[in-house]
Amino acid sequence: MDLFKSAVLMFVLLNPFLVIVYLVDMLETLEKKQFAKTLIQGAMIASAVFCCFAIVGDFIFSGIVQAEFASFQIFGGVVFLLIGLQFVFRGPTAIEILRGGSKGLAGAIAMPVLIGPGTIGASVIIGKRHEAIYASAIILIAVFTSVLIMLLLKALHDYVRPRNEPLITTYIGVAGRIMALYVGTVAVDMIMQGVRVWANMF
Structure with a gap:
């Protein structure tokens, strides 16, 4: 049951039905094979990042970055909030500005479309709940289920x-x-969670 809950958490944050809106310009201009190749490459990059954070996420924050996870939640929430505001005022074209040019589309899909504060945070949580092999399997299943749904939506x-x-x-x-x-709701919730954790330290 815990494995299922973790998979659902990751899948909900990836949310292929809404992420496909981020990719609307690619959806309309790329052919099926090119779209599939680019999307799968982006998903592989994202999966590698998620698995790293699931396995060594705590060490990354405490040992390398030397910052509390709450700080990441607050900063990530602010970034998420800015993306949500861009979407409110500019619509789906906002993601084109965030992604930049058309070069390196796979990397641009990986970040900021798939790799975001919410999905990284979920990866760390999944890594705390399960052993490394199970956490990695959950992440891979969630990511590639999302990819499969987006390919079906493209068709x-x-x-x-x-x-x-x-x-x-x-x-x-x-x-x-x-x-x-x-995005705006998740952003505010992330900021509030980070603030609550910081407040409890004092």
């Missing part, structure tokens, strides 16, 4: 768009607003 998009483009535009607009609300 659905390519099928529906020529026949009913207004439906796709409506979905992107609605999902973009949901994304902004979701």
Whole structure:
């Protein structure tokens, strides 16, 4: 049951149904094979990072960074909040600004689309709950389940768009607003969690 809860936590934070909105420009311009290749490469980069944080996350924060995990939660929450605000005022095109140019798309998908404060924080939590091998397996299952769903959404998009483009535009607009609300809510919650941890130290 704990393994299932951890997998669900990671999957919910990855949220392929909303992340696909981040990738709307790539969704519309790349062919299926190129989109799949780029997405899988980005997922592999993200998975490696998540597994590292699951296995040695505490050491990274306490030994290398020499900072409390609460500090990361507060900073990550601020970054998340800025992304949410960009989405509110600019819509899905905001991610193009955050990702930069079209070079190195796999790395740009990995960060900031997949690798974010929420998913890194979840990786550390999963690493605390389970042994390294189980934590890594949970992360890989969650990431590649998300990738599979996004590839199915790409196929659905390519099928529906020529026949009913207004439906796709409506979905992107609605999902973009949901994304902004979701990201903003998670951001504020991360900041408050970090502040509470810091407050309890005194």
